[in-house]
Amino acid sequence: MARSTLAVILAAGEGTRMKSSLPKVLHAVAGRCMLAHVLASVREAGIDDAAVVVGPGREDVAKVAQKAFPGCTVFTQAERKGTGHAVLAARQALLGGKDVIVLYADTPLVRAQSIETLKAALEDGAHVAVLGFHAANPSGYGRLIVEDGALTRIVEEKDATPDQKAIGFCNGGLMALRGETSLALLDAIGNANAKGEYYLTDAAEIAHQRGLKAVARPIAEEEVHGVNDRVQLAQAEAMMQARLRAAAMKDGVTLIAPETVFFSYDTVIGNDVLVEPNCWFGPGVKIESGAVIHAFSHLEGARVAGGASVGPFARLRPGADLGRDVKVGNFVEIKAAQVEQGAKISHLSYIGDARVGAEANIGAGTITCNYDGYLKHKTDIGAGAFIGSNSALVAPVKVGDNANVGAGSVITRNVTEDALAVARGRQVEIAGWAKRYRQVKKAEKATKAKG
Template identity: 65%
Template structure:
C-alpha cells in the first residue's frame, strides 16, 4: 500500500452499553489495562491512519476526553439520535467532506482489531476496491449480518439477520462490522442509504450495494473470528480480556521472555519486556511498565507505572507503584512496596519495607522493616539515601531527610535529622533492665487471676 495514501478513521463510540450494567460508557471499559476505545485508536495509528474522528453520545465528554488522551487532535462528533451505523458515521460528515483516500469505519467495542487487519482493509482500497468489508467465518452465525458473494467470490451484499432469507441465513461468512470506503466516493455513497428495512435504521452495510450499482468493486477481507469479537456485556468483556492476554503473552515469549506459567501472568497493552526476562507465576503487570533485559519478576508481584532495569530482581510478593525505577542489578524483595522512588544499581531493599518518594544510592542496603515516612497528612517529602549506606532493620526515616554516603543507621532508629557521610546514627530509647522483675510480675498476676476465678 502506498505510504502517500491519506486515511480518516471514524470510530463509533456512542453506545451506552446498557447490557454492561454500568454507569461507565461501554467504550471506557478496559481490556489489557486500557479502555477499549484506546485499544482501537492505538491500532488505527499503528496502521498509518493520520486523522481520527470519534462519534460519541450526547453529554459524553468523558469519552471524548479519553479519545484525546490517546490522540490529542482527534475530532469529536456527537450522534444526537441512534438511528443506525450509517447515521452514526454521517455525524462526522464535516470530516468526511474534507476528503481522504481511505475512509475507515471502526468500532470502540471491537477492541481486538489489529493494525495489520486495518492495513489489509486499506490495501484493498489501494488495489481498486470502492468498499472493503471485514469478514470472518463464524462457528455460530446467529445474529450476525451475512456476507453474500457471487460465483467469482466478489462481495455482492451484506444482509442483516432479520432481513435475510433462510438460504442467506445458512451462510457462515459473517460481517465483522469494520469497513473501508473509497474516500473520494464515501460521502456520496453514504448519503444514498435509507432506512427501509425491518429495524427502520440506516444500515452502513447498504453501502456495498450502492457501490456495486455504481460499477465499483467490493471486497471481503477475512480476519480471525477472535479479532472481531464485539463486547456488549461483562461476559464478552472477560472473553476479550482472555484473548488479549493470550496475544500479549505470546508476543512477550516470542520476544525472548520466559514465563513459567504464562496463563497466570497478566500484562497490559503497553507493557515492554526485554530479552531473557523471567516472569514467575501469578504476576500482574499494570499500565506503564518497562522491564529490561535479564530482569526477574518473582511470583505474586504487582507492577504498575514502573521501570525495572537490566538484571534487577523483584519479589516475590513485591509491589512496584507508579514512579518506581529500579536500576541495573537492584533488588526489591518480598513484601516490599516501592512508590515514586529511584533504586540505584546494586541497591537492595530485601524485606518488609515501604520506600516512597525516595532516592536510594548505589549498593545501599535497606534493612527489613524500614520505612520512609513521606507524608505528614498534607504534603509529601523526599528521602535521600547515599551510596553504600546501611539502614538497620525496623528503622523509620522521617522525610525530608538525607542519609549520607556510607552512613550507618542503627536498627530500630527513628531518624528525623540528616546523617553525615560515614557516620553512625542511633535514635532509639535507652534499654533498661530490672533483675528478677518477671518472677514477681508472674506471681502477682497469678494471684490476681485466682481471685477473679
C-alpha cells in the same frame, strides 16, 4: 500515489448492557480503554486524520478521544438511528473527499494490518470493502454474499434464507468507502426496515447495484470481537492477554505459567527476563534484559534494570526505578524512589519518595515516613549505607554514604557519612521484676476465684 484516508470511529453506543456509569467504550482492556485501542491501531496503520462520533453529552468520551489521537475531530450523533446515520454525523469531515474507513470503538482487538488491508482494497479500485471472518458458529452474524469474487450484499441473519444461513463467511463490521463515492452511497442508504434505522451494511448492496466494485477481505474472528457486556469484556481481555503473552515469549521472555501473568498494552520486557507465576504488570512498566520477577508481584509505572530481582510478593508503584542487580524481596513496597545499582531491600519494607544509594542495605521492617498529612518529603540514603531492621526514617532526612543506622531507630535528623546513628530508648533491666509480677498476679487471680 497513496490515497488520503479518514478513519471514522463510532463511539456513540449507550452500552446499557454493561450496567455501568462509565461509557462502554471507556472500559479498559489490558490497561487502556477500548476507544484508545482502536485509535492506536488507526495511527499505527498510517492514518493521521480521524473523526470520532459520540453520543449526546459525552464530553468524557470526546476528551479521551482527543487525548488518544490529538487533532481528531469529534462529532455528536444526536439521535441513534443506526450505523449509517452515525457515520453521516461526521458529514463535515467526509466532505473532504478522503477514503473513509469505519471502525467501532467497542472492538479493541482490531490490528493495524487489518486496517491496512481495507486501505489496500480501495487502492486496488474497490469502492466498498468490508472485513469478514469464517465463523465456526455463524449464528447471529450478518452473512457476506459473495458472487464471482464480488460482494453483492450483506444479509442480516433474521432476513437470511436457509441457503444464506448456511454461509460461514460473516460480516466483521469494519468497512471502507472510496472517497469519490462515499457520500453518495451513504446518502442512498434508506431506513425501510423493521427498526426504521439506517444500516451501514446496505452500502455494499447499493454499490453493487450501481456497478461499483465491492469486495470482502478475510480477518481473524478474534479481531472483530465486539464488547457489549461484562462477559464479552472479559473475553476481550483474555484474548488480548494471550496476544501479549505470545509476543513476549517470542521476544525471549520466559513465562513459567503464562496464563497467570497479566500485561498492560505498553509493557516492555527485554529478552532473557524470567517472570514467575501470578504477576501483574500495570501501565508504564519497563523490564530490562536479564531481570527476574518472582511470583505474586505487582508492578505499575516502574523500571527494572537488568540483573535486578523483584519479589516474591513485591509491589512496585509508579516512579519506582530499580538499577542493575538491585534486590527487592518479599513484601517490599517501593513508590517514586530510585534504587541504585546493587542495593538490597530484602523484605518487609516501604521505600517511598526516596533515593537508595548503590550497594546500600535496607533491613527488614524499615520505612521512609514520607507524608506529613499534607505534603510528601524525600529521604536520601547514601551509597553503602546500612539501615538496621525496624527503623523509621522521618523525611526530609539524609543518611550519608557508608553510614549505619542502629536497628529500631527513629531517625529525624541527618546522619553524616561513616557515622553510626542510634535513636531509641536506652535499655533498662530490673532484676527479679518478672518473678515478683507473676506472684502478684497469681494472688489477684486466686482472690477473684474465691470471691
